[in-house]
Amino acid sequence: MTATLMESGAVVERADVARPTFAAVLRAEWVKLRTVRSTWWTLVATFVLGAGLTTLICWGNADWLASPEADESPGSFITWGMMIAQITAVVLGALVVTTEYGTGMIRTTFAAVPARGRVLAAKSLLVVALLGVVGTVTAFVGYAGGNYFLDREGIGMSMSGDVLRSMYGSGLYLAGIGLFTIAVGFLLRHTAGTISIVLALMLILGNMVNLIPGAFGEWVTKLMPGNAGSPISTPVSFNPNLFDAWTGFAVFCLEIAVLLVAAYVVVKRRDA
Template sequence: MTTLTAPTTPPGPAGTPVPYRPAGTADVLRAEWAKLRSVRSTAWTLAALVVVSVGLTGLVTWAIADELASGEAGELPAMFVTWGITFGQIAALVLGTLVITSEYASGTIRPSLAAVPRRMRLLGAKVAVLAAVMLVLGLAVSFASYAVGDFFLSREGVGVPLSDDGVLRALVGNALYLSVLAVFGLGLGLVLRHTAAAVTVGIALVFVVGQLVTLLPGTVGEWVAKLMPGNAGSAVTTVVPWDPDQLGPWTGFGVFALETALLVALGAVLLARRDA
């Protein structure tokens, strides 16, 4: 009986071994970009972000423009030119979570780690690609929301010029906030490894708990509320703050960025220690 033996060298020209080249940073970035754009959930999530953000901004400014013009609303028009992005933020959080939890759910995290044994390089590439995509899309969404909102406001004579104080900062701030918020979702996904759990915790921390902690007595409640991720980070997204007691725009964004960095660092430690 003939015994089959494995070849000692991989097939190649003239039987020469195929040289092995470990994946470099550029290779990992290209792979993460390919994974992000090839997943169906990415397209749907980003489409939801655009439609909700721009659509709701247009809807609310169309509905309230006459009241703002007459003064009946009791609010400044500048508070509404990016109003819909507040709800679009959920899509950014969900996308960031799916970037990592979908790999754990499908089991593709194992071949990813086999291809890139240096786990911090893989994580860094995921963060970089996600943040860059959300920053570019965030800028587009911010300016589109502003254009739609200002169109309806200008028809009633209460338009908000870009040159007004805080307008350009808010538009750029929305893009930055969406980018970091997506990375925040990725950090939660790293820690929890479950899409539903990470999304639920993220929505609670960003949109719910920040309001509940104001019930804490005295200055403790005030400061905890200021430092909650959603309250701190969103300060940079509005032309006029909804809450005058919150942190300043860039101070609050800095706090949120630091909180996100700490969360991702915790996720990185768990990624290094836990099995895939």
């Protein structure tokens, strides 16, 4: 196929330049992602915080959890570190997008890939895969370390039922957080703003809305992204008034989908 151009009054024909396939875009995004040190530092931090803090918190609370005075379940602690590890998942999701906007490289990316939706999809797929795998592995290692101390007190938890679900649920939740942050990153195009807003939604506003009285306050609390998504990553939630694990995660996925659609529309229409 050829395209006709007018150049100095003459008609010039050239072959159309083929647009990169999604596989090519995915490879290019993977090269960018794996060659940046911040990617690996955030993944290491995710593992250390998630597994390390779970082990530490179980070690420090095993005696109390085994005592008659305990008013919490050991299941609330067996993935405790993942609550902190979500911070690094937010950082990774933000950096994957906003670093290119900060350096201006996003213009080069969009010039090479006119179908901008492919860039959004490729970045999203890679972050979901990385955080899903790292989150799941981290949860299993944290369980092994934390359950060792719980088991010494006779309150160990078997790897079945809700405990097993929380292991791969931790990977799903971190992957969802990364995807949520990518969408916000494309909307804001600013690293600090993206990280601040997502962390505020996940960790601060989700708790503050508990102060809203009545049934309206209860529903707002349930619908906050962190409150909706986090029950999938723990056998027993600290807040029994939230959605159950799979219902909450479905709500979280719907919220992510809305943000991704908004990000896609903005990326298609707005100049880089």
